[in-house]
Amino acid sequence: MSTGITSVANLADLAAVYPFAGYEWLFTLIVVGFTLYFIAAQISMDKEESAEAVSTTIPATPATTIVPAE
Amino acid sequence: MTEQLGALTTIFTEFYFFLTVVLMFFIHVGFCMYEVGAARTKNVQHTLLKNTMAIPLVGLCFFLFGMWIYIAFQGWPVTSLSLSLSTGFEPWSQKIAPNLSDRISGVFWAAFALFGMTAASIVSGSLIERTKTSAFFIIAIYVGAIAWVVPAAWGWAGNGWMAQYLGFHDQYCSAVLHSVAGFATLGVLMHLGPRIGKFAADGTPREIPPHNPWLVTIGLFMIFIGFWGFYAACHIPIANVAAEGATPYFTATNIYGVPITLSGVVMNFSLALFGGMVTAYIVSKGNPFWTYSGGLTGLISASAGNDLYHPVIALVIAVAGTVMAYKLHYWQEKKFKIDDAVGAVSVHGYCGLFGGVVAGFALWGYPAIMPSAGTAVALGEGVGWFGVNAEGLPIVTPFGNIIGSLVFALGFGLLPGWALGKILSSLGMLRVSPEKELLGLDGRHVPTTYPAHSGLEAEFEAIQRAEAKI
Numbered sequence: 001m002s003t004g005i006t007s008v009a010n011l012a013d014l015a016a017v018y019p020f021a022g023y024e025w026l027f028t029l030i031v032v033g034f035t036l037y038f039i040a041a042q043i044s045m046d047k048e049e050s051a052e053a054v055s056t057t058i059p060a061t062p063a064t065t066i067v068p069a070e
Numbered sequence: 071m072t073e074q075l076g077a078l079t080t081i082f083t084e085f086y087f088f089l090t091v092v093l094m095f096f097i098h099v100g101f102c103m104y105e106v107g108a109a110r111t112k113n114v115q116h117t118l119l120k121n122t123m124a125i126p127l128v129g130l131c132f133f134l135f136g137m138w139i140y141i142a143f144q145g146w147p148v149t150s151l152s153l154s155l156s157t158g159f160e161p162w163s164q165k166i167a168p169n170l171s172d173r174i175s176g177v178f179w180a181a182f183a184l185f186g187m188t189a190a191s192i193v194s195g196s197l198i199e200r201t202k203t204s205a206f207f208i209i210a211i212y213v214g215a216i217a218w219v220v221p222a223a224w225g226w227a228g229n230g231w232m233a234q235y236l237g238f239h240d241q242y243c244s245a246v247l248h249s250v251a252g253f254a255t256l257g258v259l260m261h262l263g264p265r266i267g268k269f270a271a272d273g274t275p276r277e278i279p280p281h282n283p284w285l286v287t288i289g290l291f292m293i294f295i296g297f298w299g300f301y302a303a304c305h306i307p308i309a310n311v312a313a314e315g316a317t318p319y320f321t322a323t324n325i326y327g328v329p330i331t332l333s334g335v336v337m338n339f340s341l342a343l344f345g346g347m348v349t350a351y352i353v354s355k356g357n358p359f360w361t362y363s364g365g366l367t368g369l370i371s372a373s374a375g376n377d378l379y380h381p382v383i384a385l386v387i388a389v390a391g392t393v394m395a396y397k398l399h400y401w402q403e404k405k406f407k408i409d410d411a412v413g414a415v416s417v418h419g420y421c422g423l424f425g426g427v428v429a430g431f432a433l434w435g436y437p438a439i440m441p442s443a444g445t446a447v448a449l450g451e452g453v454g455w456f457g458v459n460a461e462g463l464p465i466v467t468p469f470g471n472i473i474g475s476l477v478f479a480l481g482f483g484l485l486p487g488w489a490l491g492k493i494l495s496s497l498g499m500l501r502v503s504p505e506k507e508l509l510g511l512d513g514r515h516v517p518t519t520y521p522a523h524s525g526l527e528a529e530f531e532a533i534q535r536a537e538a539k540i
Contacts, residue, residue, distance in 0.1 A: 016164045017168050021164065024161070024163070028134075039204065039208075046204045054506075056513070
């Protein structure tokens with residue numbers, strides 16, 4: 001992996017300084033895939049949790065009695 | 071000398087926007103704390119992650135298309151019917167990456183992405199305790215990376231067609247962002263419905279107390295801090311706005327290229343904040359939630375013109391907007407059974423619309439834009455449908471601001487929010503089941519939120535005692 005840049009003597013000539021410059025279309029596809037995977041995984045997690053909730057007994061939160069100060 | 075000034079201007083601008091991004095992150099810390107505090111114990115972790123994950127989600131979408139929309143749509147569809155694919159903000163652009171020939175695009179992108187995340191967070195709080203995370207994600211993508219961005223391109227850019235032709239003025243995004251997010255929330259809430267038990271059989275609303283009011287108030291305080299960054303990010307911090315060949319005039323400008331002073335902006339921000347807080351404190355009879363929210367209602371009501379108001383005008387507008395927001399919140403709750411858990415529809419939606427409309431009256435006649443090479447704002451042909459000044463610049467008018475504000479709030483907020491809510495609801499994707507809602511959205515993780523209270527900590531201590539034979 002290399003930026004392809006080996007000298008910083010002529011700064012005015014330098015622009016993109018990251019590795020694989022010119023492959024931005026590939027970077028774009030990676031982000032598209034990553035984002036879609038994120039959303040799909042969330043939808044799947046929601047389905048799993050819904051199924052889990054249906055099969056779970058719902059425990060009632062104990063009510064607290066507030067004792068008035070004497 | 072000119073080259074040195076140019077270099078200093080670039081480096082200062084780069085550093086300035088970098089700092090605004092850092093400051094604006096406090097908005098998200100604030101929203102997270104606020105929502106977590108407002109949620110009940112059984113929903114705390116879900117609420118936290120739902121809001122937190124809007125940050126990378128909207129950020130990724132902003133990388134893919136959000137920022138491109140802002141640049142590409144500025145003239146569309148009035149001055150141009152084509153959309154450029156060489157704006158410099160396409161995801162494949164070399165400018166939004168380490169590039170020694172461009173020092174501004176990245177920080178500019180980040181500031182806008184933070185605006186987008188804020189827009190999504192506005193929606194988040196209102197929907198807590200009964201919304202599916204995936205539904206919120208889809209809504210967040212729309213609100214954060216599309217809904218407010220098109221209005222911003224049209225009316226929150228010196229070259230935007232609404233700024234040029236309608237003289238639309240909304241410097242700190244009252245209508246452009248807050249009204250859009252608030253009204254989109256309202257549209258979604260119409261389909262989402264209230265939390266179970268929120269309303270009695272006769273329709274009387276019940277208070278669902280926050281599980282931690284201190285987090286709510288600290289969260290809102292954090293949002294105030296982030297708001298300073300939000301304001302700062304709406305400026306061009308330094309530019310020479312003089313005509314070519316004239317004596318240089320270096321100044322900060324608003325987003326339309328019109329000279330302003332940060333000194334004046336700080337005064338207006340402060341007085342709007344004070345006006346909102348005091349008013350909310352009084353009308354709510356000292357309710358902490360409303361007192362802190364009053365800071366936001368005050369700011370959002372005055373934001374559209376807070377670059378040019380007098381501080382006392384900002385205060386008066388903040389007072390009026392805050393009273394309106396407080397009254398409307400409870401009116402819509404009683405009348406339409408809208409369960410807005412954090413008051414976002416009123417605080418952002420109604421105050422945003424109000425602020426956009428009021429600015430048109432208060433700033434009537436002021437030049438809406440100022441073209442200069444330093445700000446890259448250029449004057450179009452036939453600008454100023456509602457009037458121009460002696461120099462041919464479009465002017466701010468109530469007509470322009472009323473039209474723009476209504477188009478944004480209804481056309482990009484309420485109607486799409488309603489449609490999105492309807493589609494998600496029809497597909498069964500919007501709301502969790504009643505079982506899940508009662509169990510708590512944290513499900514089996516509920517006891518881990520506060521282990522000392524749930525008994526988990528005592529359980530582990532028992533194991534420790536057994537192992538240590540004490």
